[in-house]
Amino acid sequence: MPEPRTLKIDFEELPMGFAISPFLNPTGDASLFIEGDVYMKFNASNLLVADTNAQRMIASIEQARPVHAQLRGKRTPKNTEASTETAKHTYEALVQKATEAIKTDWMQKVVLSRPKYIELPDGFNAALAFDALCQAYPTAFVSLVYLPHLNQMWLGATPETLVSQDENGIFKTVSLAGTQAALDANGQPIALKNAQWTQKEIEEQALVSRYVIGCFKKIRVREYLEEGPKTVVAGNVMHLRTDYCVDTTEINFPQLGTVMLELLHPTSAVCGMPKAAALGFIAYNEAYNREFYSGFLGPVNVENATNLFVNLRCMKIEANVGTLYAGAGITEDSNPAREYNETELKTQTLLRILKDAGLVG
Numbered sequence: 001m002p003e004p005r006t007l008k009i010d011f012e013e014l015p016m017g018f019a020i021s022p023f024l025n026p027t028g029d030a031s032l033f034i035e036g037d038v039y040m041k042f043n044a045s046n047l048l049v050a051d052t053n054a055q056r057m058i059a060s061i062e063q064a065r066p067v068h069a070q071l072r073g074k075r076t077p078k079n080t081e082a083s084t085e086t087a088k089h090t091y092e093a094l095v096q097k098a099t100e101a102i103k104t105d106w107m108q109k110v111v112l113s114r115p116k117y118i119e120l121p122d123g124f125n126a127a128l129a130f131d132a133l134c135q136a137y138p139t140a141f142v143s144l145v146y147l148p149h150l151n152q153m154w155l156g157a158t159p160e161t162l163v164s165q166d167e168n169g170i171f172k173t174v175s176l177a178g179t180q181a182a183l184d185a186n187g188q189p190i191a192l193k194n195a196q197w198t199q200k201e202i203e204e205q206a207l208v209s210r211y212v213i214g215c216f217k218k219i220r221v222r223e224y225l226e227e228g229p230k231t232v233v234a235g236n237v238m239h240l241r242t243d244y245c246v247d248t249t250e251i252n253f254p255q256l257g258t259v260m261l262e263l264l265h266p267t268s269a270v271c272g273m274p275k276a277a278a279l280g281f282i283a284y285n286e287a288y289n290r291e292f293y294s295g296f297l298g299p300v301n302v303e304n305a306t307n308l309f310v311n312l313r314c315m316k317i318e319a320n321v322g323t324l325y326a327g328a329g330i331t332e333d334s335n336p337a338r339e340y341n342e343t344e345l346k347t348q349t350l351l352r353i354l355k356d357a358g359l360v361g
Contacts (some may be wrong), residue, residue: 003149004032011165011258011306019308020145020154020297023270023290024283028262032147039302087114091343092336094285095328101281102332109207110272110281112339113327115288116347118360120320125359126153132357133157133350137235141309143297154292156314157349159234162264162296165257167304169249173260175208175229177201177269177329178240179342182233195231195238200333205229205240207331211268212244219259223251235313235349257306261296270294270310270327291316293325313349322360324350 008029009019016039021031041050091114098110130144133155140157147154160176178201184190209229216224228242248256271294272278293316298308316323326346328339354360 004034004147006030007033009033009258009261009300009308011261011301012255014300016299016301018145018298019300020147020292020311021265021295022292023266023294025265025295033300036299036302041303087116088340090114091340095330095334095336095339097285098281098330099332099334099336102330107277107281108273109204109268109329109331110278111268111270111294111327111329112282113286113290113294113325114343116324116326118322118324118351120317120322120360122320124317124320124322126155126317128357129155129354129359132353132359136353137349140234140313141298141307145297151318153317154297154311154314155317155350156297156311157235158309158312158314159232159239160269160310160312162267162298162308162310163257163261164307165248165305169247169254171246171248171256171260173212173244173264175205175212175242175244175267175269176232176239177205177208179237179328179346181345182236182238189233190238192231192233192238197231197240198333200331201240202229203333204329204331205242207273207329208268209242211273212242212264215260215263216244216246218263219256221246221251221253221256223247236352237345237349261308265296266294267310269329270312272329290325294327313346315350 006029009021009031014033016036018034018036019031025031039050040048043049091112094112098112101107102109126144130142133140133142137157140159142157143154145154161172161174164172178197180195180197180201182190216222223246225245226242227245229240230242231238232241246256248254266275266279268275271282292311293314295311296308297311298306300306300308314325324347326343328334328342330339351360
């Protein structure tokens with residue numbers, strides 16, 4: 001199976017395919033691109049409504065089976081956090097360090113993340129996990145990406161659009177931040193009207209919104225629609241979201257999607273503000289490689305539309321180890337214990353579904 005190409009994502013130049021980019025991509029040319037030899041589309045009733053090269057797809061699956069078996073069968077040492085208390089202490093200490101840096105005016109916000117390791121059972125079925133996420137999160141972008149040259153799979157259900165541009169030239173992006181539980185103590189959904197946001201969470205989301213507007217200003221785009229902020233549900237959590245929309249045909253800017261992708265990534269929602277200071281703090285203090293977590297991924301030029309999403313609520317699969325990721329936006333008002341609890345809540349987006357489906361213990 002050929003390796004994906006490494007390149008810069010350009011909506012106007014690339015054929016139909018799928019892109020996935022790491023969090024750290026400073027020059028923009030480290031994205032992986034998988035050309036779309038096979039494309040299938042299903043409607044809401046799971047009926048096939050369009051396909052290309054279906055027979056080639058079947059042949060590709062048959063050819064790939066031994067490779068997938070090797071990925072599942074190759075054992076690696078169990079790689080888990082020493083203990084929950086150790087992970088909690090480490091993360092809370094990092095949050096405290098970040099709040100102290102913010103108080104010196106070095107940064108306004110930084111997004112700090114951590115990995116959570118779980119041992120996967122022999123024969124873990126990633127396809128069944130993908131199906132379980134599709135059923136549980138019908139409004140999220142659910143993906144399962146196999147990267148044979150890295151011997152990895154990436155499974156995810158992300159709620160956050162980075163950039164999209166449809167066949168009519170309508171560009172969209174969002175600012176998404178602030179987190180609270182979407183379920184009450186009894187596991188029942190909390191009504192959106194009852195969501196109560198703290199000043200910290202409102203300011204955190206406002207920083208992301210100002211970042212998006214700042215990108216528009218850099219390229220002198222003033223004709224945009226802004227809607228929000230509003231409370232939205234994403235799995236087991238709620239966020240504050242503001243939507244932005246631009247008619248690229250009306251302003252004669254067909255390259256807007258490509259230009260905004262380069263300006264936005266990584267956004268304040270996964271990095272911080274100012275970007276350079278936040279990136280420096282993350283690189284020096286997080287002590288692990290995010291890889292494709294908080295990067296972006298999605299279909300490019302499929303039916304003349306591109307939809308790229310921030311790679312959140314995801315899990316890396318390497319042999320018998322699943323690595324879950326979660327982060328929290330840290331501001332001057334952050335409480336370390338609360339931020340740690342937020343990361344735990346976010347890891348449950350995937351983990352709870354996998355447990356309910358009987359795929360992990």
